[in-house]
Amino acid sequence: MSEIDAAGSWPQVISQLLAGKDLSASHAGAAMRSVLSGEATPSQITAFIVALRAKGETEIELEGMLAEVRRAAERVFLPEQISLGALDIVGTGGDHSHSVNVSTMAGLVVAGAKIPVCKHGSRASSSKSGAADVLEALGVAIELDGIGVVKCVEETGFGFCFAQRFHPAFRFTGPSRREIGVPTVFNLLGPMANPAQISFMVVGVGDPLAANVMAKAITTRGVKRAWVVHGHGSMDELSLSGPCPVVEVDSGKMREFEINAASLGLAHADVAAVRGGSPKDNAKIFRDLLDGEKGPVRNIVALNAAAGIVVAGKADDMSQGLEIAFDSIDSGAARDVLDELIRVSVDAAKQMAQ
Known part of the structure; x- marks a missing residue:
C-alpha cells in the first residue's frame, strides 16, 4: 500500500485542488507522507505544490502536512x-x-x-x-x-x-x-x-x-x-x-x-x-x-x-x-x-x- 492511498490517488488529489476544493487534514497529510517518503515523483510533487498554491493553502491543510513534516524530522532536545x-x-x-x-x-x-x-x-x-x-x-x-x-x-x-x-x-x-x-x-x-x-x-x-x-x-x-x-x-x-x-x-x-x-x-x-x-x-x-x-x-x-x-x-x-x-x-x-x-x-x- 502506498502512502497516497489514504487520500485516494495523486490524480484525485491534484484534480480536487485544481477544482478549488480544500483537502482534509488527513488527505493533506497523506500527500505529504508520499512526498517525504520519496514515493511521489518529481512531476507529482510539482503538480501538487503548484495546484495547492494556486488554490491557496488552508490552516487545516497546513496542520495535516506540518504533522507529517515534524514526524519525519530528527528532533533537537533543548533543556x-x-x-x-x-x-x-x-x-x-x-x-x-x-x-x-x-x-x-x-x-x-x-x-x-x-x-x-x-x-x-x-x-x-x-x-x-x-x-x-x-x-x-x-x-x-x-x-x-x-x-x-x-x-x-x-x-x-x-x-x-x-x-x-x-x-x-x-x-x-x-x-x-x-x-x-x-x-x-x-x-x-x-x-x-x-x-x-x-x-x-x-x-x-x-x-x-x-x-x-x-x-x-x-x-x-x-x-x-x-x-x-x-x-x-x-x-x-x-x-x-x-x-x-x-x-x-x-x-x-x-x-x-x-x-x-x-x-x-x-x-x-x-x-x-x-x-x-x-x-x-x-x-x-x-x-x-x-x-x-x-x-x-x-x-x-x-x-x-x-x-x-x-x-x-x-x-x-x-x-x-x-x-x-x-x-x-x-x-x-x-x-x-x-x-x-x-x-x-x-x-x-x-x-x-x-
Missing part, C-alpha cells in the same frame, strides 16, 4: 529551562526583495539581549543568500547534529538548526522548488518545522493573505506567543517603508495590529536601501553593522530584533524593545554572541568528525 524561553525568528522567504538576511541578523541581536534563540533555516532557494549561507560565510559551522545545536544555545545563546540536516526528506522537494522558482507550501511549513521545541516565534510572510493562515496553524505548534508579520513593500519581515500588519497568537488567542517604523522614530527606507547580495556580501554588511555602521540595515535589523524581544517578554512594547536591541548592538553583546557561536560551532563540528 526544558532553555526551551521555555527560546525564540525563533524566521521569514518564509520567496518575497524576491533580495534584502540582507534580516531575521538571521536580528536573531543574533536578540541573543545578545540574553534571550535564547534556536533558529531554523536553510540555504537560499529563490534568493542569493539564505540563513545557512550567510552564517556559513560568517564562519559558523552550520551542519551540526542536535547535540551540537544544544551546545551552541547553552554556551552562546544562539543555535542554528540546518533544515537539510534535520529534515533530510526535504531533499525530495528541492528540484521541484528550484525549477518553478516561486513560493510554495514549503515556504509556509519551513518556519513552523523547527526541530527544537521553542516557546516564542516571530514569523515574517511576504504574502499578506498567508498571515492569518499561518497564525492559525501556529496554534497547533505549541508555542506560547507568536507574531506573524508582513512587511510594507511585500517583505517577509517588518520593514521601514510603511505600516506592517501583525497577527499575534498569544496562548491560543489571536489579535491584529500594525507596527510603523516611523512612529518608533526610525527613518523611512525603501526595500532597495536594505538590499543585499551574495552570502559573503551580506556577512560583510552584518560585520559592518556590528562595528557601528549606522543606516537602514541597522534600523531594520533592530526593528525585527525588537519584535522578538517583545514577543519573548523582555520588553513591554516596541519602543522598549528597540532600546534593548540597539544596546545589544552598541554594547558589543551581539558581536560577542557571533564570535562565540563561531568558536563553539566549529568545536562541535570537530567533535562530530571524531
Whole structure:
C-alpha cells in the first residue's frame, strides 16, 4: 500500500485542488507522507505544490502536512529551562526583495539581549543568500547534529538548526522548488518545522493573505506567543517603508495590529536601501553593522530584533524593545554572541568528525 492511498490517488488529489476544493487534514497529510517518503515523483510533487498554491493553502491543510513534516524530522532536545524561553525568528522567504538576511541578523541581536534563540533555516532557494549561507560565510559551522545545536544555545545563546540536516526528506522537494522558482507550501511549513521545541516565534510572510493562515496553524505548534508579520513593500519581515500588519497568537488567542517604523522614530527606507547580495556580501554588511555602521540595515535589523524581544517578554512594547536591541548592538553583546557561536560551532563540528 502506498502512502497516497489514504487520500485516494495523486490524480484525485491534484484534480480536487485544481477544482478549488480544500483537502482534509488527513488527505493533506497523506500527500505529504508520499512526498517525504520519496514515493511521489518529481512531476507529482510539482503538480501538487503548484495546484495547492494556486488554490491557496488552508490552516487545516497546513496542520495535516506540518504533522507529517515534524514526524519525519530528527528532533533537537533543548533543556526544558532553555526551551521555555527560546525564540525563533524566521521569514518564509520567496518575497524576491533580495534584502540582507534580516531575521538571521536580528536573531543574533536578540541573543545578545540574553534571550535564547534556536533558529531554523536553510540555504537560499529563490534568493542569493539564505540563513545557512550567510552564517556559513560568517564562519559558523552550520551542519551540526542536535547535540551540537544544544551546545551552541547553552554556551552562546544562539543555535542554528540546518533544515537539510534535520529534515533530510526535504531533499525530495528541492528540484521541484528550484525549477518553478516561486513560493510554495514549503515556504509556509519551513518556519513552523523547527526541530527544537521553542516557546516564542516571530514569523515574517511576504504574502499578506498567508498571515492569518499561518497564525492559525501556529496554534497547533505549541508555542506560547507568536507574531506573524508582513512587511510594507511585500517583505517577509517588518520593514521601514510603511505600516506592517501583525497577527499575534498569544496562548491560543489571536489579535491584529500594525507596527510603523516611523512612529518608533526610525527613518523611512525603501526595500532597495536594505538590499543585499551574495552570502559573503551580506556577512560583510552584518560585520559592518556590528562595528557601528549606522543606516537602514541597522534600523531594520533592530526593528525585527525588537519584535522578538517583545514577543519573548523582555520588553513591554516596541519602543522598549528597540532600546534593548540597539544596546545589544552598541554594547558589543551581539558581536560577542557571533564570535562565540563561531568558536563553539566549529568545536562541535570537530567533535562530530571524531
